[in-house]
Every structure is written in C-alpha cells, then in structure tokens.
Amino acid sequence: MTEGNKVGWDSFGVPNENFRVDRVDLAASWSSDPVRSTRMADVIRDDAGLVGRDDELARLAAFTVEATTTGAALVLTGEAGVGKTSLLDAAVARAAGTVRVISASGSEYETDIGFATLHQLVVPLVDDLALLPRAMAEALEVALGLGVGPAPSRIAVFNAALALFSAAAERQPLLLVVDDLQFVDEASRAAAGFVGRRLRGRRIGLLGARRSESSPTVQSIGVPEEHIQPLDDRGAARLLSHRFAHLPSRVRLELAREAQGNPLALVEFAGSTDLSVPWTGADNPQTDSQSKDVRTLFAARIHALPARARDLLLVAALEGRGDLRTVEAASGPGTLLALAPAERDDLVSLTADGRTIRFRHPLVRTAVVETSTGLERCNAHQRLAGALTDDIERHADHLARATTRPDEAVAALLQKAAQRSLRRGDAAGAVTRLRRSADLSPDRTALRRRLSLAAYLAAWVEGQLQTSEEILRELRLTEESTTPGGAVAKGFVALITDGDADASHALAANAVRSLPATGASADEHDRALLTLTLASQYSGRPEHWRPLMEYVDSLPEAAPHEAASLARIHFAPGSVTEGILGALEDALGRLEDETDADVVVRTALAASYLDRLSACRRPVTRVIQDGRDGGAVGSSMPALMFVALDELHSARWSESAAAAAELITLSERTGYHVFRQVGHYISAMAAAHLGDLDACAEHSDLIRRWSAPRGLRRLEYCAHQASGRALVGAGEFEDAYAHLSAICTPGELPPFNPEAVWSAPDLVEAAIRTGRADEARSHAGALHESGIHRISPRFAIMTATATAMTSPEQTAAARFEDALAVPGADDHPFESGRARLAYGEHLRRLGRIREARAQLAAARDTFHELGAATWALRATAELRATGMTRTARGAVGTALTPQELEIARMAASGLSNPQIAARLVLSPRTVSTHLYRVFPKLGITSRAALRDALESAPGQ
Known part of the structure; x- marks a missing residue:
C-alpha cells in the first residue's frame, strides 16, 4: 500500500478521521489512469450531493423528520443501479448526529438463513436486551442464535424485536436502514414488515430499498413505497458533464442514450470509455452491448485485480454479512492490505467502525462470484465453514456447498442444523437444509427419511404444498418402493388437499406397521400415527378407526399433544381417563410459554374435543399472527379453526363467522x-x-x-x-x-x-x-x-x-x-x-x-x-x-328495516310466503324469519293484524 493509505489506517485496520483526505490523495496519484481517476472523483462529488435527485432528497428529509418524531416506514424501489443505495446513504448522512442509525442489507448468498438480516439490526442493540422482559429477550436470543432455549414462534420474535427497537428509541430516535430487500431472508423480511407497520407513535424510522424487478414473492413488506425513476435526459446530461467533463459532448450524448438514465450505468460506461479509441458510436468496439453491461464492466475490473484481492472478494461475497472478522478468520492475516486494490478501485469499502466490508453494489458481489471457478468457490466455502464452527447453521451451509459428493458426516450435520432451525422457529430453513442433507446422503434409506421429513414439515408446519409436492416427486425418483416416511408424507398431503382419506389411511397404516422394523425414531412413529388418526377422523368409517384403536390400545398413555392421546380423545371424548384430563390441564398451564407451533396446535386439538379451547386462545392467536406475517402458514390454519370454534362455543357468533371466513x-x-x-x-x-x-x-x-x-x-x-x-x-x-x-x-x-x-x-x-x-x-x-x-x-x-x-x-x-x-x-x-x-x-x-x-x-x-x-x-x-302480550324489551316501536317493511306490506296484502319469496328472490324460510322479527316490533301476534298495525305505526 502507498504511504498515503497507511496514514488513513491505524494499526488495527480502523479508518481514522483523515481517511477521506487520504483517498483524495490516492485518487490524485492515480491521475494518469483516466478510468480510475474519474471514478475516484465520482466518490468525492457524491459527498457533495446527488445530481438530479433534489425531489427525492427533499422527500427523504421530510420522511426522516416524520420517522424520528412520530414513526414511519418507507421502501425505495427501482431497477438495479438507479441510485437507491445512494439515496439511502444520503438520508443516513443527513440524519447523522441527531439520530441513531443501524444499517443492514440482504445477501443473495444468505437467503436460506432465517433472521440473518434481522441479526444485523439487533446485534448493535444487544446491550439493550436487558431492558426487555426476560421472555422477549430469550425469544430474540434463540431466534438469532445468541442463546439457547425452546423455539420461539415468529410472532414472539417480531414482538421482541419491535420492543427492543422501541426501548432503544426512548433514548435517541432510531433509523433502521435495510438495503437489498430482494436478498433479505424470508423471516427477516417478514419481521421488517411487522415492525414497519407498527411504528406509529414511536420515534423509529424504517427505510429500505429493493429492486422493482425482483421476484413477485418478495415484492412488498406492506409499508409505503416510492419508486425511483431513472434520471431524465437533463439529469443524465448534468451528471455526465459534472463528472466526465473531459469527454466530448457527442460521446456524452451517446452514453446517455445507451444508459437510459440509469446512474450506475452512466458512471460505469463513462468511466470505461477509452478516448484513445476514436468514438464512432455503435461502430466503436468499446460501445458494443457486452461492454455496456454493467456487470461485465465490474467483472473486467475484478479480473484486473491481484489474485489475493480476488480471493478475498470471493470470501467476502460468499460470507454474506460483510463481517471482516469472519473474512479474516477464513483468509488469514493481511486481509486489509490485500483488499486495498479493490478498495482503491471503489469496488468495496469499509464501514466507519472498520468491522464490515461493503460492496459498492450488489452487482459487484454477483460479478465476483460469477468470475470465480467452481473449485475457487468450494475452497472459499470450506474456509468459511472452518471460520464459523460456533454457528451450526452457517457452518453446515458452507460445508455443504464445499462438498461435491455424498458425505454422511456433512449430511448428518445439515440435519442437525435443520433441527436447530426448527428450534429457532425457522421452518423454511429447516426444510431447505433437510433437502440439502438428502442430496449429500450416501445411504438411500437416510436420504428418503430426510426427504420425507422435509415434505411433511413443508406441508404441516410451513404451509407450502407446492414445496411439499416437489419434494415428494424427488422422493419418488429415489424409491424402488414406497418407504414408510414417504408414505406418511404422501398420505398427509393426500388427506389435507384432496380429502382422500382412503389413500391416506392405507399409506399411514402401512407405515405404522413397518416403521418399527426400520429402526424409526419416536418422532417418525408419531407422525405416522397422527396421519392415521386424522384420516380415520375425517373418514368416520369403522373400517378405518377400528384397526387404529386396536393398535392404540397396546400403547401406553402419552402427552396430550402426542398422536396416541389424540386418537383416544377422538375415539370417545367422554371416556377419556382422569390421567389424560390431568395431563391436558398441566399442558394448558404451560402452553403460554410453548414456542413450538406444532405442539400448540396439537394441544389445542385435544382441548377442542374436551371443551377447553379458551385456555389455548393466546397461544393459538400467536400461531395465527405468525402465519399472517409470513411464518408457519400450515400451522395457522388449524389455529384459525380453533379460534373460530372457541368463539362459536362462547356464543360470539359474528366473531366466529369472521375467523371462519379467514380460514x-x-x-x-x-x-x-x-x-x-x-x-x-x-x-x-x-x-x-x-x-x-x-x-x-x-x-x-x-x-x-x-x-x-x-x-x-x-x-x-x-x-x-x-x-x-x-x-x-x-x-x-x-x-x-x-x-x-x-x-x-x-x-x-x-x-x-x-x-x-x-x-x-x-x-x-x-x-x-x-x-x-x-x-x-x-x-x-x-x-x-x-x-x-x-x-x-x-x-x-x-x-x-x-x-x-x-x-x-x-x-x-x-x-x-x-x-x-x-x-x-x-x-x-x-x-x-x-x-x-x-x-x-x-x-x-x-x-x-x-x-x-x-x-x-x-x-x-x-x-x-x-x-x-x-x-x-x-x-x-x-x-x-302464556297470555303475556308484552314483547321483548325495547322491541315494540322499533323501526322495521327496509326489507322487513317490504315483506310486511306484501304479507298484509295477502301474499303467501312463497309468493313473497319469488318476488324478492329470497327463500320462503327467510321470509318466515323476517316476519317472526316483524311481529314483536309491531306488537302483534298474528298475520291478520299486519294491515292495521302497519297503518297505525308511525313512519311505516
């Protein structure tokens, strides 16, 4: 590194206050290279303001004021390179000093890790966890891998995150900035939406950005959005004339036309123009479509870096979070020195605290990975796995990506990581890891068991039938004959989707009979028995439930949420033992703290038959909210059922109907x-x-x-x-x-x-x-x-x-x-x-x-x-x-509704109920019901009294 750059860093690699000045000196020292010198000038001018974005900056300034006084959320959308990140940086710069800013960004290489981005927002506030109730703090610690304990529901994690941000904002207004929402893992995206929709009255702002062309599944998080348009012709011309005044006007015009107002494309195209080659528009080899692809330009700059710098960029790109300590642990000493060329070329930068590497743009990260070889990627993943041994999920993920052939040790580690994901409430992550575990399983029996469990979890917990059916298709390709685990998953899906109780019962019954001989786990047996019970329940036919109960009679008493107890309760609720009732009461007493959605749903199922649903209300409501916020949708449907039944049994019928309609x-x-x-x-x-x-x-x-x-x-x-x-x-x-x-x-x-x-x-x-x-x-x-x-x-x-x-x-x-x-x-x-x-x-x-x-x-x-x-x-x-003519309290004199009045007049004219029904397109039964309501309001007891009552009733 040059002497100037050494001045900009202390011995620990942390930039000092003169860092920007040193970079200016570096840029000047490279003035002989027109490409690099103009690019560094761009960085300097970016500090002074964004060209052509006055309106956007004014709206962001107003947003920041609103957000940090009364709370607000906003997501910027637009095409890649349109300037979303620059606008976020400008908003952060203006808020600095009066507002505490916490930034995070999504990574396309960490989308499978649940709460990966939320982790970035929470870790800077970890000391504030002590301000939360212990249950809330534990929910966040477990979900983010900061502690151990039972799996929290996603809604518990979301509420805890909101409480943590609110507690921090009590001392100083808080601005949460999340870039690249299109690459944010699904759990964190749901958390951002949950928090963003509940900021009113809090001194918190949530400011995000995502590409408008991203997948429809990650479009909106349910907060206001502002679409950032490309620069207009005038703005593009201003940008080029300010930053590339040395280019001839005809070249700038051609560049503006080619870039179509995209600021990143404008800067990269202009910075890559070689004036030693005469500019002739489309005939110039430097202006063909390939050279004007921004990613290709980034790839060319990456290729020109020293091998050590390219290697470090690859490790940083695959690491996903930009954690410099992890990158250093995976790459050895001298990381900062080796990254200097990439930093000078404005491909990456370090945050002010010197802990995080930031890529200039997600396209840079993509280009880094795309320009690497498969062996280079495997090597980088292997080293990252070694650096992340304390994080079982990330350790297993990187190890799996570094493994190119079946390996039971890696497959078992991935399955263990999947179990960890489930305990954290990340069903989607668990399913993904189980599928990878199956891919790496050399033993076909283990492969099928892992795929079977993934299919079951996808259908029952995650609520993703398409994923479950896709896994079942994979499973069929691996089977010479149906395996017990696969049969259970197939049977469960057949029942809840098509209502095929016969197929479901046959598959689950075969699995229950054959599982003991395969050395199956207790969980596998329980899933098979539950599927058999549900098939027998919906069928209601003796040929289904008799063999089930003959089998269950041989089993010992179990916890209320386990399949054996559910079968006994389904069989005859009135004959359940005092032991089951006592165990259910104990389970209901603990259910408020239960974080496993499957246990909550199964316990509520037992309670629904034994008339104890009201004790499950808060836990099942959490499961429902979790599903609404993008969590375990599969579990949320039976949870909705239980809420609707509780309202029904409590005689709150309108509320029951509303919950049933949502179901x-x-x-x-x-x-x-x-x-x-x-x-x-x-x-x-x-x-x-x-x-x-x-x-x-x-x-x-x-x-x-x-x-x-x-x-x-x-x-x-x-x-x-x-x-x-x-x-x-x-x-x-x-x-x-x-x-x-x-x-x-x-x-x-x-x-x-x-x-x-x-x-x-x-x-x-x-x-x-x-x-x-x-x-x-x-x-x-x-x-x-x-x-x-x-x-x-x-x-x-x-x-x-x-x-x-x-x-x-x-x-x-x-x-x-x-x-x-x-x-x-x-x-x-x-x-x-x-x-x-x-x-x-x-x-x-x-x-x-x-x-x-x-x-x-x-x-x-x-x-x-x-x-x-x-x-x-x-x-x-x-x-x-009884001879009592006084009608219901307050009924006499009550005005008739317009439909009641019309029906009463038709009845008074002599029309029969079927005749009235035909004229009003109603059923005779509905007409009868309306007349039953009319009589008390008019104070009469017979149809014959209708005419006189209507004539004497005021306003009728």
Whole structure:
C-alpha cells in the first residue's frame, strides 16, 4: 500500500478521521489512469450531493423528520443501479448526529438463513436486551442464535424485536436502514414488515430499498413505497458533464442514450470509455452491448485485480454479512492490505467502525462470484465453514456447498442444523437444509427419511404444498418402493388437499406397521400415527378407526399433544381417563410459554374435543399472527379453526363467522381443502345460531357436495349438525329430525363421531317435538352414559337439559333446576338460555304460568342479547302462549328495516310466503324469519293484524 493509505489506517485496520483526505490523495496519484481517476472523483462529488435527485432528497428529509418524531416506514424501489443505495446513504448522512442509525442489507448468498438480516439490526442493540422482559429477550436470543432455549414462534420474535427497537428509541430516535430487500431472508423480511407497520407513535424510522424487478414473492413488506425513476435526459446530461467533463459532448450524448438514465450505468460506461479509441458510436468496439453491461464492466475490473484481492472478494461475497472478522478468520492475516486494490478501485469499502466490508453494489458481489471457478468457490466455502464452527447453521451451509459428493458426516450435520432451525422457529430453513442433507446422503434409506421429513414439515408446519409436492416427486425418483416416511408424507398431503382419506389411511397404516422394523425414531412413529388418526377422523368409517384403536390400545398413555392421546380423545371424548384430563390441564398451564407451533396446535386439538379451547386462545392467536406475517402458514390454519370454534362455543357468533371466513380464504389460496370444509362448517353453525337459515344451508350444501363423493362422513355429519341446529331454532322439527338422525341412530353415540355428542340435545328435542318420545329418552340416556357431562360445565348443561326434557313430569322440574345449577352455567349463555326455554315450555304445559313466564322471559332476553334471532322468536312465541302480550324489551316501536317493511306490506296484502319469496328472490324460510322479527316490533301476534298495525305505526 502507498504511504498515503497507511496514514488513513491505524494499526488495527480502523479508518481514522483523515481517511477521506487520504483517498483524495490516492485518487490524485492515480491521475494518469483516466478510468480510475474519474471514478475516484465520482466518490468525492457524491459527498457533495446527488445530481438530479433534489425531489427525492427533499422527500427523504421530510420522511426522516416524520420517522424520528412520530414513526414511519418507507421502501425505495427501482431497477438495479438507479441510485437507491445512494439515496439511502444520503438520508443516513443527513440524519447523522441527531439520530441513531443501524444499517443492514440482504445477501443473495444468505437467503436460506432465517433472521440473518434481522441479526444485523439487533446485534448493535444487544446491550439493550436487558431492558426487555426476560421472555422477549430469550425469544430474540434463540431466534438469532445468541442463546439457547425452546423455539420461539415468529410472532414472539417480531414482538421482541419491535420492543427492543422501541426501548432503544426512548433514548435517541432510531433509523433502521435495510438495503437489498430482494436478498433479505424470508423471516427477516417478514419481521421488517411487522415492525414497519407498527411504528406509529414511536420515534423509529424504517427505510429500505429493493429492486422493482425482483421476484413477485418478495415484492412488498406492506409499508409505503416510492419508486425511483431513472434520471431524465437533463439529469443524465448534468451528471455526465459534472463528472466526465473531459469527454466530448457527442460521446456524452451517446452514453446517455445507451444508459437510459440509469446512474450506475452512466458512471460505469463513462468511466470505461477509452478516448484513445476514436468514438464512432455503435461502430466503436468499446460501445458494443457486452461492454455496456454493467456487470461485465465490474467483472473486467475484478479480473484486473491481484489474485489475493480476488480471493478475498470471493470470501467476502460468499460470507454474506460483510463481517471482516469472519473474512479474516477464513483468509488469514493481511486481509486489509490485500483488499486495498479493490478498495482503491471503489469496488468495496469499509464501514466507519472498520468491522464490515461493503460492496459498492450488489452487482459487484454477483460479478465476483460469477468470475470465480467452481473449485475457487468450494475452497472459499470450506474456509468459511472452518471460520464459523460456533454457528451450526452457517457452518453446515458452507460445508455443504464445499462438498461435491455424498458425505454422511456433512449430511448428518445439515440435519442437525435443520433441527436447530426448527428450534429457532425457522421452518423454511429447516426444510431447505433437510433437502440439502438428502442430496449429500450416501445411504438411500437416510436420504428418503430426510426427504420425507422435509415434505411433511413443508406441508404441516410451513404451509407450502407446492414445496411439499416437489419434494415428494424427488422422493419418488429415489424409491424402488414406497418407504414408510414417504408414505406418511404422501398420505398427509393426500388427506389435507384432496380429502382422500382412503389413500391416506392405507399409506399411514402401512407405515405404522413397518416403521418399527426400520429402526424409526419416536418422532417418525408419531407422525405416522397422527396421519392415521386424522384420516380415520375425517373418514368416520369403522373400517378405518377400528384397526387404529386396536393398535392404540397396546400403547401406553402419552402427552396430550402426542398422536396416541389424540386418537383416544377422538375415539370417545367422554371416556377419556382422569390421567389424560390431568395431563391436558398441566399442558394448558404451560402452553403460554410453548414456542413450538406444532405442539400448540396439537394441544389445542385435544382441548377442542374436551371443551377447553379458551385456555389455548393466546397461544393459538400467536400461531395465527405468525402465519399472517409470513411464518408457519400450515400451522395457522388449524389455529384459525380453533379460534373460530372457541368463539362459536362462547356464543360470539359474528366473531366466529369472521375467523371462519379467514380460514376459508386462506385454505382456498393454499390448497388445504379439508380445512376449507371445516371453515364452512363453523360458518354454518354461526349462521344457524344467528338465525340466517339461508347462509347455513348454503355452507352446509357446499360441505356435502365436496365430502359425499370422497366418503368423508365426518364432514357430512358436520353439515347435518349445522342444518339440524338451524331448524330446531326455527321450530321446523321434522326436517331437523331428518338431519340429526342422519348423524347417528337415536340411542347410539358411535365412536369417532363427536357431532353425535354435540348435536344430542338437538336430536332429543326434535324427537320430542315430533312425537318420538321413546327415541328421545333413549338418546338422552346414551348421552348421560357417555360420560361427557364430567368433561366440562358446558357438556354438563347439555346433558342435564336433555335428561330433563325426557324426564317424567313429576321429576322434570328438578332436573331442569339441576341443569341451571351446574357450576359455571352463566359462562355458557346459549346452553343456559336453551335450558330455560325448555324449562319454561315444560312449566307452561303444567299450567304453572307465572313460573313459566320467568324462565321464558329470561331465555328470550338471553337470546336477544346473543343475537340468536330464531331462538328469541321461539321464546317470544311461548311467552305469548302464556297470555303475556308484552314483547321483548325495547322491541315494540322499533323501526322495521327496509326489507322487513317490504315483506310486511306484501304479507298484509295477502301474499303467501312463497309468493313473497319469488318476488324478492329470497327463500320462503327467510321470509318466515323476517316476519317472526316483524311481529314483536309491531306488537302483534298474528298475520291478520299486519294491515292495521302497519297503518297505525308511525313512519311505516
């Protein structure tokens, strides 16, 4: 190095305050080289301002003020070389001194490492982790490889990162700058979007840049964007005249035309022009298309460097983060001296703290790699692997890239790294590493196991069916016959996508039988048994669940989230042991701290059958948010299902319908069609309670049309349950009985048929109201004998109400009182309201009018508050039958809706319900429901009173 450059560096390689001056001297000393001298002049003039970017700089200045006072986010987009990075640097320069700036950038060689870019943003704030609650700090430490512990959910990592940035901004406004978003790993990109959308009210700015031509999968992170246009003709001319005044005007015009306003192309083309060759436009050999390709120009400059400098640039490019210590560890002493030629030629620079190497542009990094040989890249990866032994994922990645033939040691290390990725909540990284591990597996059995696990994780956790199916195709090419692990993955995908329970059951059953002989792990066996359980569940057919339960009977009790316990719970919820219930309660107590999304989902699955979903609400909501922010989409769908079911059972039916609608949309988009049917079921049940009979029928019909041809009896039962609940509420008991008896024969509650349990009170009531008293008593007895009443208060109320409805007159009242006295009954208003309605009906038949009115009025008011329209109408009609003409509180005088008024007028004119329905394009059932609502509002009890009531009602 020259003496001037030695002045610019201290003995530790850190630039001193005179570094810029030394570079000017260096540029002057190279003035004999017109290419290098103009390029160095460009750097100096860049410090004074950007040509043609006054408007952009003004907007960035305003953004910085807004961001550091009230919080804001912005991403600059544009083609490569348009000046995005220069604008980011200008914004950072203007913010310096008053704002703390933390910069990061994506690397195309680290896109497989989850949270690699977030790591760059968090590490400078590592001392501030002590300001966070311990759980938050641990989530970040584990996700970023700074500590060990259970895998955090991505939403926990995102919240922790936001909390860390907020804590730092309390002392000084914070500007987070992320360049090259198109190369940022998916987990970090999701984190940036999460943080960027939540900055309002915080003194934090997020400023990013990405190429507009990048892949559609990395387009937007959900924050405002500004597209940076190429320079116009005037701006291009100004840039060239300021920086390359020595070039003839005709040459500058030709350069401007060729570069099409791209500043990087303008500078590189002009800097590479050799004036010793006469300029003749297209005829000049220096102006052909190849020489005007910026990457080619960078490649030529790289090729001219000393071999040692080229080697160091390659190591730095493949290292990805620009960490000088890692590059030095991989390259040996003398790194800074050897990099000097590349630094002088403005291909790289060092950050002010001397710790990070920055490439002038991502195209430089790309050119460095493209100009290297395969052997050179393998050697660089090998050295980087040796320098990163403390980071198992990066160590394994580099070692794998350095390995050109199957190697079990490397393959095993990659599988271990994949497990580490899963523990950090990076399912995508785990899948990628498992696939690489399979590629390097010399043993075909190990290869298939690794591919099988990757396919399963891609489908169940990551939610990437396309990736899973691609891996399964790879697996088929390696198999002489289907391996157990491959069979499980294929069976699982067949079930959740196509609803093929037969194929899924056959594949999983064969795997369960053959896995023990292969030395399979407990996890492999559990995945096979879970797939077999799910296939049996959706099928609902004895030929599927009987062999499953014969096998499960031979297994010991397991944790609630394990497949053996889930099979037992699915088989007969009312018969689960006290051991399983106690273990579930313990698991629910720990679930708040559980970071494994698969464990959360499986535990919630057990809780859904045992009426304990409310205890899972916060953990499953985290899983959902993680999926919304680009995390484990596969896990988020069952999590959405559990939230929707919790809302349904809690009588928050509008909220339940909203969650179910999101589940339907997500399932349609991802191809998980079984989950879509579950969404339709929950939507149908919510509509049934709200009295929207048409919506209930529509969702139920969709389920039946999809499920019946596939033999998915469980889903057909779901459709019948929803239809039966809606019809019982509307008082159409004969039709309700037809639906409900299709689920099970009265008096029987078959295994693997939870809908038979949940719809039992509906079938009992429908049987009573249609003169089938014996069937009703038999079914109420079966419900009690199932033991479901000991599982939860809600199930206890349901069982006690069914028993009371079928009890002899002399004991029925006491049984109804038992139902209403169940501890926690008030927490289940619909079930309590239903018990009161049945109790009031019983008392009215006995002539105990005053007592009947008390129960019926309470039921009516409960149903009104819940929005259970048809059930409220039933209670109101029963009250009228007691001679009580006062309608629901606040109902009389309530204005009719426009549709109610139109229907009421048509009915008053003598039209029948079918005639009204035909004119308004509604169903007769909907017309009937509207009229039930109209009567209480007008204070009447019959259709005949409509005309007079409408004439006397004000405003009607």
